[in-house]
Amino acid sequence: MSMHYMAAIGFSAGGLNPVIDFFEHTPNDNVSYVILQHLPDGFQTRLNTLLNKHSRLPARIAEAGMEARTDTVYVQPAHGYLSLAGNCFTIEERTTVRHFPNRAIDIFFTALARSYGDRSIGIILSGGGMDGTAGILAIKKAGGLVLSQDIQSSSYSGMPFNAINTGRVDDSARPAALPDIIRSHIEARQNKV
Helix, strand or coil: CCCCEEEEEEECCCCHHHHHHHHHCCCCCCEEEEEEECCCCCCCCCHHHHHHHHCCCCEEECCCCCECCCCEEEECCCCEEEEEECCEEEEEECCCCCCCCCCHHHHHHHHHHHHHHHHEEEEECCCCCCCCHHHHHHHHHCCCEEEEECHHHCCCCHHHHHHHHCCCCCEEECHHHHHHHHHHHHHHHHHHC
């Protein structure tokens, strides 16, 4: 199990501006970040390029076999479902595994809980549907932190509402406030050691 923290951020419709807002307020904090978005097959994401303009952390497309490093943002590729084996990314090609509705967030959150345990952080931003709900339960069971964008600031509140409705979300707030919550959580845990 890795010694650093990993935060995975899941979003869908209406989540682009919140994810940018989140990363405009994210410091170098020794956390690896992973972005999971519902993307159509064959779509070439440019989210990494956009984030490189709005974040002090470098952003890149995750690749199979790539080791997660701290203070880096990894963006899910469009051609597959991102997962983890220990501290390395794996990708299940969409032609091999089909999930409808899209379960990219649940798949990664569950792998994150398995690989990082109580150092896993799951964040749900704007989007419709229930993806992420099963994954946050896995993160909470592993002792991790679960956060959500508040419903009032979500353009599409389905995913945040369903996450909060599980009773397992530790805190919900505007995206710009979430990095401070993460920092406080990590500092509190480190002070207990």
